[in-house]
Amino acid sequence: MTEGAYPQLEPEWVDEVLLAGADDQACLHLDQPITRAGLRRMVAERQRALTEAGLRRGGACALCLPPSVAFITNLLAAWRIGAQASLLDHRLTRYEVDTALARLRPQVVVTAEGSAAPLRGFADVTEQVCGYPGRPATTTHAVIQLSSGSTGPSKIIGRDAANLIEEVRRYTQIDGVPRGGERIVSLASMVHVLGLVGALLYGLHAGVKLTIPARMTADGIIGAVAADSLPTTLLGVPFHIELLASVPDPPKLPQLTGMTTGGELVRGDVYTAFTDRYGIRLGNMYGMTEVGVIATDLFGENRPAVMPAPGLTVREEAGELLVSLPESPYVGLADPARWADGWLHTKDAGTVDPRTGLVRILGRLDSQVSVGGLKVDLTEVEHTLATMPGVAAAVVVFDAAIEAYLVLDRGDRLPAVESEIATRLAGYKRPRRLNVVEQLPRTATGKLVRDRAVLREATPVAASGSAVSGADAGPG
């Protein structure tokens, strides 16, 4: 067997940091409560299944699973084997998954039969475990995630066990996070860093019961909170604040002590509407896949600023926020514009108050946008469209939703182009509207213009995707 890059820490870290605790403690609640003993038993079963499929210490697997008990148990099982787990969003298309696997080259791949139904907080998964012609882990990272790349391939981001443990322990030092014996109702996907570390790993470590609502509707969320009397924190993204704030007469929820959102800042009017209606604090968490939580304002006292988390330093250089990080998180990429000399470039514009240390985030310096809490790089979407057969040129812009302006080789190819987009891009990355134009506006030097007002003036050939234009528009 080929030697892998053995994980940095002995696999016992999983038992010590995440699985330790009383056997009968209910640590998770998805469709039903799961005790620590039950979780340990399920993890052991998954270890047997993954080992049978060829996963060993130093090996590499990929998990393409929706939020589910299966995601949790397979992830912990892979780590207990001492293997590296790459996490692929379950909404990625077949094409995107195949492309990712060809880059990551794991030895074992775990997928789910069928797809998760809309608005389900978690899925009931039957895993499919398959071998893949890959190789053992080439780094000591415990988890690998992919981030939207700006041009060409996405960045491969790795975090080792020590870094994950450091973040979990960092959470324990932040004033305002839920404590042992309390509960988190997480609306943030456990496949991405906020839900993964902030809810799942921190919850397991600190004895905070993690509940996922069965339905991500206003009723579903409120029902999940109301179902248990433990002091409860809601964790989500700004959309959930808008949704909950619009419930005209919510029931009294005395167990709800606060809510925290990650992603972009909640608008002032929505912030006020929510806090008035529910009578709880609304906090904010700023972080990145590369490092996890960076700064918080869990009581809303410093809004719109956030305070760096213990153990991290944030500084500003040339208008960009940098975060202290001893080693580069990027696998196979040495780009000083991303990480250099112990500093991670956030690509967020911002300021740091020299007196208080408070951080203000002012916007992106690149083309990344947040679509319902998920990060999408517009340049990646544009590059995908522009290099597709049948597309002569493309510009992608964002104005509350992703929108594309296209010049096609042939006017009648729009349905084929739409179909191809659906195979190449996960739903949340796809333009919500495709405007086919005769030609794209360019500057005097020939560069594409991205000004939305100018683009709207471009002579249309056809528009696809408008609800108002009729039932014939859009995918059938």
Place this chain on the structure above:
Amino acid sequence: MDGGPQRSDVVAMLATYGDRQPEQVPETISSLELAWLLHQIEQRYGPVDIDDEMFVRMATVTGAVEVLRDLKVGERA
């Protein structure tokens, strides 16, 4: 007489998310918009029982109108 939501009603409900104009509402419905739409429907027409298969059909405005029609939402008895 059909008192249920017409296409223009569904578009209008979707438009309330993000304070959009009706013509800014795309034909496709994202999962966040679907949660918002469900909320708007229940506020206007009362509780509805929509299963997974129906939610899948509500991926477009056309599909949503059809599902609400099938469920006889808002129709006078």
